[in-house]
Amino acid sequence: xxxxxxxxxxxxxxxxxxxxxxxxxxxxxxxxxxxxxxxxxxxxxxxxxxxxxxxxxxxxxxxxxxxxxxxxxxxxxxxxxxxxxxxxxxxxxxxxxxxxxxxxxxxxxxxxxxxxxxxxxxxxxxxxxxxxxxxxxxxxxxxxxxxxxxxxxxxxxxxxxxxxxxxxxxxxxxxxxxxxxxxxxxxxxxxxxxxxxxxxxxxxxxxxxxxxxxxxxxxxxxxxxxxxxxxxxxxxxxxxxxxxxxxxxxxxxxxxxxxxxxxxxxxxxxxxxxxxxxxxxxxxxxxxxxxxxxxxxxxxxxxxxxxxxxxxxxxxxxxxxxxxxxxxxxxxxxxxxxxxxxxxxxxxxxxxxxxxxxxxxxxxxxxxxxxxxxxxxxxxxxxxxxxxxxxxxxxxxxxxxxxxxxxxxxxxxxxxxxxxxxxxxxxxxxxxxxxxxxxxxxxxxxxxxxxxxxxxxx
Amino acid sequence: xxxxxxxxxxxxxxxxxxxxxxxxxxxxxxxxxxxxxxxxxxxxxxx
Numbered sequence: 001x002x003x004x005x006x007x008x009x010x011x012x013x014x015x016x017x018x019x020x021x022x023x024x025x026x027x028x029x030x031x032x033x034x035x036x037x038x039x040x041x042x043x044x045x046x047x048x049x050x051x052x053x054x055x056x057x058x059x060x061x062x063x064x065x066x067x068x069x070x071x072x073x074x075x076x077x078x079x080x081x082x083x084x085x086x087x088x089x090x091x092x093x094x095x096x097x098x099x100x101x102x103x104x105x106x107x108x109x110x111x112x113x114x115x116x117x118x119x120x121x122x123x124x125x126x127x128x129x130x131x132x133x134x135x136x137x138x139x140x141x142x143x144x145x146x147x148x149x150x151x152x153x154x155x156x157x158x159x160x161x162x163x164x165x166x167x168x169x170x171x172x173x174x175x176x177x178x179x180x181x182x183x184x185x186x187x188x189x190x191x192x193x194x195x196x197x198x199x200x201x202x203x204x205x206x207x208x209x210x211x212x213x214x215x216x217x218x219x220x221x222x223x224x225x226x227x228x229x230x231x232x233x234x235x236x237x238x239x240x241x242x243x244x245x246x247x248x249x250x251x252x253x254x255x256x257x258x259x260x261x262x263x264x265x266x267x268x269x270x271x272x273x274x275x276x277x278x279x280x281x282x283x284x285x286x287x288x289x290x291x292x293x294x295x296x297x298x299x300x301x302x303x304x305x306x307x308x309x310x311x312x313x314x315x316x317x318x319x320x321x322x323x324x325x326x327x328x329x330x331x332x333x334x335x336x337x338x339x340x341x342x343x344x345x346x347x348x349x350x351x352x353x354x355x356x357x358x359x360x361x362x363x364x365x366x367x368x369x370x371x372x373x374x375x376x377x378x379x380x381x382x383x384x385x386x387x388x389x390x391x392x393x394x395x396x397x398x399x400x401x402x403x404x405x406x407x408x409x410x411x412x413x414x415x416x417x418x419x420x421x422x423x424x425x426x427x428x429x430x431x432x433x434x435x436x437x438x439x440x441x442x443x444x445x446x447x448x449x450x451x452x453x454x455x456x457x458x
Numbered sequence: 459x460x461x462x463x464x465x466x467x468x469x470x471x472x473x474x475x476x477x478x479x480x481x482x483x484x485x486x487x488x489x490x491x492x493x494x495x496x497x498x499x500x501x502x503x504x505x
Contacts, residue, residue: 071485075474078493082467089500090460213483220481222474229475263505270497278490285486 005150005319009160012323016168016180023172023179033173033354034105034342040175040255042264044182049252049265050272051181051188051331053084053242056142058280059192059325063309064302066284067291070219072227074281076235081273083240088266091244092253094401096262099254106339107247108347111393114400115411117350122415123393124348127247128340129419130389132364133382135333136371141303142329143372149310149322155373161326162369165334169341170361174255177334184327189272191324192279198317199283199309203290215292216285234436238387244397245390248332248339337364385426391441392418395449406453413452418445463504467496 027033040048066073095110104110108120143157152160168176200209218224222232243249256262287305290296296312299305306325310318341360345351382389392415399406418441424430425437432440470492474485 071474071489074486075471075489078489079471082471082493082496085496085500086460086464086467089504210483214481217481220483221479221485232475267497267501267505270500274490274493274497281486 004315005146005152005322008319008323009326012327013164015183016164017171019179019183020168020172020176023175027173027175027354030105030342030346030352030354030357031103032175033357034338034346035099035251035254036174036178038100038254039257040178040261042256042261043268044178045252045256045261045265046268046272047182047185048178048255048331048335049249049269050276051185051328052248052252052335053269053332054188054273054276054328055332056138056145056325056329058276059188059195059321059328060141060145060303060306062277062280063284063287064299064305066281067288067299067305068302069226070216070221070224070285070288071281072222072224072232073284074277075222075227076232076239077277077281078274079236080239080242081270081277084243084273085266085270087241087243088253088269091401092262092266093259095250095253096256096259098400104254105251106342106346107250108343110400111396111411112347115396115406116408117347119396119408119411119415120343120347122412123396124343126389126392126415126419127343129382130386131248131336131340132368133371133378134386135336135368138329138333139368139372140375142326145307145310145325146322148307149318158369158372161330161333162365162372164330165337165368166361166365168330169334169338170358174338177331177338178255181331181335184331185272188324188328188331189276189279191321192276192283194317195309195313195321196279196283196286198313199286199290202312203286203295207293209286209289212289212293213285216288219288230434230436234438237436237438237442238391241391241394242387245387245393247343248335251339251342252335333368337361337368340364385422388422388426388438388441389419391438392422392445394442395446399449399453403450403453405457406449407456410449410452410456414445414449417448421445467492470496 031037062073062077098104098110102113108123111123112120139158139161142161143154146152146157147154168180223229256265287296287309291298297308299308310321338361341357341364345356345360395414396411421444422437422441425440474488478485478488
């Protein structure tokens with residue numbers, strides 16, 4: 001299996017590199033490098049938005065979560081999608097036009113314009129702390145799958161992933177990332193369709209999925225033992241605001257070439273997200289039904305469901321699905337690395353140099369690979385915490401559009417208070433009043449912002 | 459208006475927590491339908 005994976009991987013790497021080489025032509029400044037010169041078509045914008053959003057979590061984590069917990073996992077993922085559509089349909093045109101009029105390149109540019117440069121610096125640190133462990137964990141997960149199913153060693157998987165993340169972003173900037181995302185996004189979708197069809201033909205030749213489905217019982221309704229209302233809220237709230245709080249997707253609101261492309265981006269992303277979510281969760285339900293009727297082994301660890309499936313597939317399909325999971329991790333990671341490099345070099349260090357940005361890509365990717373290779377326990381904890389850590393930015397972003405009060409001091413205080421609270425609640429495992437940490441972080445961040453901005457005004 | 463839209467969409471999404479208790483594909487189908495309709499609404503009339 002190793003040799004067939006190596007052939008497939010070599011083909012994938014050559015195609016991606018060719019795309020990145022074409023994309024690097026005509027890059028003159030940071031606007032070209034980080035946001036594609038604001039000249040990206042609606043279809044490519046949609047595919048890069050989707051490929052950036054949908055990581056290896058989908059084919060590994062969400063398949064396993066649906067297998068273990070039932071339809072609640074589908075609801076959780078669709079809550080994210082409707083939240084994103086709601087926010088994008090309202091805020092995306094505003095962010096896009098502000099960005100174009102005022103020359104914003106990073107999410108921090110908008111924050112600096114409104115609240116001052118020091119706030120953008122704090123924000124760059126917050127997002128780096130939140131997202132570097134998150135990408136490292138993506139690399140760890142995908143390398144473990146490759147190790148088990150393709151024979152590639154764990155460290156080989158981490159180094160290959162890190163190399164491609166840095167290389168494609170380094171060469172082509174946003175355009176390189178967006179174009180490689182587009183082809184990988186289509187590949188991810190095709191492989192998800194193929195997997196669902198293969199499992200259906202493999203497992204339901206003598207019985208019907210819908211006939212056997214009621215055997216899942218409580219897993220077909222919410223709430224159930226796993227999806228309690230409180231658990232659902234605690235997981236859903238940070239993801240509901242993902243479109244505004246995660247800089248790698250926020251920065252993509254600057255890239256469409258015109259208003260029509262922006263609209264197309266949002267709608268096509270929504271269609272991609274809905275189809276992909278249906279496929280992935282349907283796969284999880286299929287596998288669970290097959291476990292109930294004894295065709296698929298019962299899997300206790302939910303993250304082991306997809307690897308178990310890969311082990312049962314024909315070698316060619318197993319290799320292709322492994323590669324699609326690898327692609328999902330790469331597309332998310334290189335987008336985050338590019339956005340982080342723009343925020344750290346531009347917002348934190350005030351550098352307008354392209355070389356500084358490129359150097360930052362190499363440094364960030366090296367740090368991510370080192371974290372992934374060392375696998376310290378706190379990385380996993382920080383990565384789980386990432387979406388909650390990023391919530392402290394939300395009052396500032398809403399403040400740009402809806403709240404005139406609030407300047408440097410109140411915005412800085414909000415970021416520090418929300419970020420510190422998220423870390424404290426997570427590491428002390430405190431659960432005041434039984435309310436989830438994400439709700440506390442959101443409430444306290446907004447409260448600090450409103451109170452301190454009123455005081456700052458007076 | 460947008461706030462009302464958000465409230466309506468979230469209310470529609472939490473219906474299975476209150477009103478759907480059958481052990482079949484209804485919850486899954488319901489959530490698919492709500493999300494599809496909302497996407498169509500954004501694509502056709504909202505933007």
